[in-house]
Amino acid sequence: MSATENSSPTPACSPDGRDPAPSLLVRAARGEQVAHPPVWFMRQAGRSLPEYRALRVGTGMLESCRTPDLVTEITLQPVRRHGVDAAIFFSDIVVPLQAAGIDIEIVAGVGPVVASPVRSAADVEAMPRLSAEQIPDITESVQRLVCELDGVPLIGFAGAPYTLASYLIEGGPSKDHARTKALMHSDPATWHRLLSTLADISATFLLTQLAAGASAVQLFDSWAGGLSEADYRAFVLPHSQDVFAAIADYDVPKIHFGVGTGELLAAMRDAGASVVGVDWRTPLDEAARRIGGTVAVQGNLDPALLFADWHVVEREVRRIVSEGRRAPGHIFNLGHGVLPDTDPEMLTRVVELVHSL
Numbered sequence: 385m386s387a388t389e390n391s392s393p394t395p396a397c398s399p400d401g402r403d404p405a406p407s408l409l410v411r412a413a414r415g416e417q418v419a420h421p422p423v424w425f426m427r428q429a430g431r432s433l434p435e436y437r438a439l440r441v442g443t444g445m446l447e448s449c450r451t452p453d454l455v456t457e458i459t460l461q462p463v464r465r466h467g468v469d470a471a472i473f474f475s476d477i478v479v480p481l482q483a484a485g486i487d488i489e490i491v492a493g494v495g496p497v498v499a500s501p502v503r504s505a506a507d508v509e510a511m512p513r514l515s516a517e518q519i520p521d522i523t524e525s526v527q528r529l530v531c532e533l534d535g536v537p538l539i540g541f542a543g544a545p546y547t548l549a550s551y552l553i554e555g556g557p558s559k560d561h562a563r564t565k566a567l568m569h570s571d572p573a574t575w576h577r578l579l580s581t582l583a584d585i586s587a588t589f590l591l592t593q594l595a596a597g598a599s600a601v602q603l604f605d606s607w608a609g610g611l612s613e614a615d616y617r618a619f620v621l622p623h624s625q626d627v628f629a630a631i632a633d634y635d636v637p638k639i640h641f642g643v644g645t646g647e648l649l650a651a652m653r654d655a656g657a658s659v660v661g662v663d664w665r666t667p668l669d670e671a672a673r674r675i676g677g678t679v680a681v682q683g684n685l686d687p688a689l690l691f692a693d694w695h696v697v698e699r700e701v702r703r704i705v706s707e708g709r710r711a712p713g714h715i716f717n718l719g720h721g722v723l724p725d726t727d728p729e730m731l732t733r734v735v736e737l738v739h740s741l
C-alpha cells in the first residue's frame with residue numbers, strides 16, 4: 385500500500401530522515417562540519433512558482449492548507465524544482481487560529497483578516513483553544529510528506545505568540561502595531577493571558593507536526609523586531625519560551641526567526657532556539673557574535689536582491705557563505721520570504737551555487 389492510500393505512516397518512513405542518518409540540515413544545525421551549508425528558502429513554495437499558481441486556481445489559501453493532496457503537492461514542488469535541502473510544510477501562521485475556531489481569512493493581496501479583533505479581557509476569555517483532534521489533516525499531510533520526501537527533511541512551523549497576537553489585535557496586517565503595543569502596556573494582565581493562550585495554540589500545532597514526523601521546526605516571530613529588547617524580554621520572551629519548552633523532548637533543530645531583530649538575537653536564542661534566523665540587516669558573523677557563538681544561524685540573503693543581475697546575487701551568496709563559516713553552524717536561507725514575483729530560475733541558481741561552495 386502506498387503512503388497516499390494510508391493515512392498512518394509506514395515503518396519505512398515514519399521516523400524518517402529524523403535519524404538514523406541525520407540530514408545536512410540537522411548536521412549543520414548541530415554545528416557539525418559539513419561540506420557546504422544546507423539551503424532552503426522561506427516561502428519557497430508559493431506564488432513564485434507557476435506550477436503553484438496553476439494548482440491554486442479556484443481554491444482559497446486556507447482551504448488549500450487544509451487539503452492534504454494540495455499541501456503534499458505544493459510542499460514538494462520547490463524540492464523537485466530547486467533541489468533544496470529541506471521542505472517547509474505548506475501552511476500559514478494563521479492556520480491553527482482558524483482551526484481552533486477563530487473567524488480569520490487570508491484575503492489575496494491583503495493577508496490575514498480577522499472578523500472580530502481581540503482587544504479586551506472578555507475577548508481573550510472567549511478565545512478557543514486548539515486540540516490535536518481538530519487538525520487530523522495536518523497529521524495526514526505531514527505523514528504523507530515524510531514518506532514522499534524520502535529522507536529530505538521536512539520543516540514544520542508555527543507563528544510565535546507575539547506575531548499571532550499582532551494579527552488578532554490589529555485585525556489584519558499593520559505597519560506600526562500601535563493597538564498591539566497599546567494593549568501590551570495598558571493592560572498587561574490581558575496581554576499575558578492572550579499570549580499564553582496563543583503559546584498553547586502554537587505548541588499544539590508544532591507538536592502535531594513533530595509527532596507526525598517533521599525533522600525540524602521554525603517558530604516565526606516575524607514582527608518582534610518592532611519591539612525594544614526590554615519590551616521583548618518582559619512581554620514576549622516568556623511566552624515564546626513556553627512554546628519551545630513544550631517541544632523540548634524532540635531532539636530536532638528548533639529555528640527561531642524574525643525580521644529586523646538585530647537587537648534581539650541573543651534574546652531570541654534565550655527563547656530556547658537551537659538555530660537563530662537572521663534577516664539581511666545583520667552580517668552572519670556579527671549575528672553569531674551577538675548570539676554568543678553558542679547556536680547555529682540561518683540566513684540571510686535580501687530577497688529583493690534576487691531581482692538584481694546574477695553577478696550581484698553571486699557576490700552576495702559568496703559573502704554570506706563566507707560570513708556563515710564564522711558561526712557555529714550555518715543554514716543558508718533568505719533574510720525573509722521569497723517575494724511573489726521572484727524569477728524561480730534565480731532560486732535554482734542560488735541552490736546550485738551554495739552547493740558548489
Ligand SMILES: O=C(O)CCc1c2[nH]c(c1CC(=O)O)Cc1[nH]c(c(CC(=O)O)c1CCC(=O)O)Cc1[nH]c(c(CC(=O)O)c1CCC(=O)O)Cc1[nH]c(c(CCC(=O)O)c1CC(=O)O)C2
Pocket residue numbers: 425426427428429430431432445472473474475476477478490491492493494495496541556557558604606721724
Ligand atoms: O503582510 C502581512 O502582514 C501579511 C502577510 C501574510 C501572511 N500570510 C499570507 C500573507 C499575505 C501575503 O503573503 O501576501 C498568505 C500566504 N501564506 C503563504 C502564502 C503562499 C505564498 O507566499 O505564495 C500566502 C499567499 C497566499 C495567496 O495570496 O494566495 C504560505 C506561507 N506563509 C508562511 C509560510 C512559512 C514560510 O514563510 O516559509 C508559508 C508556507 C511555506 C511556503 O510557502 O513555502 C508564514 C507566514 N505567513 C504570514 C507570516 C507573517 C509575516 C509575513 O508574511 O512575512 C508568516 C511568517 C513569515 O513569513 O515571516 C502571514
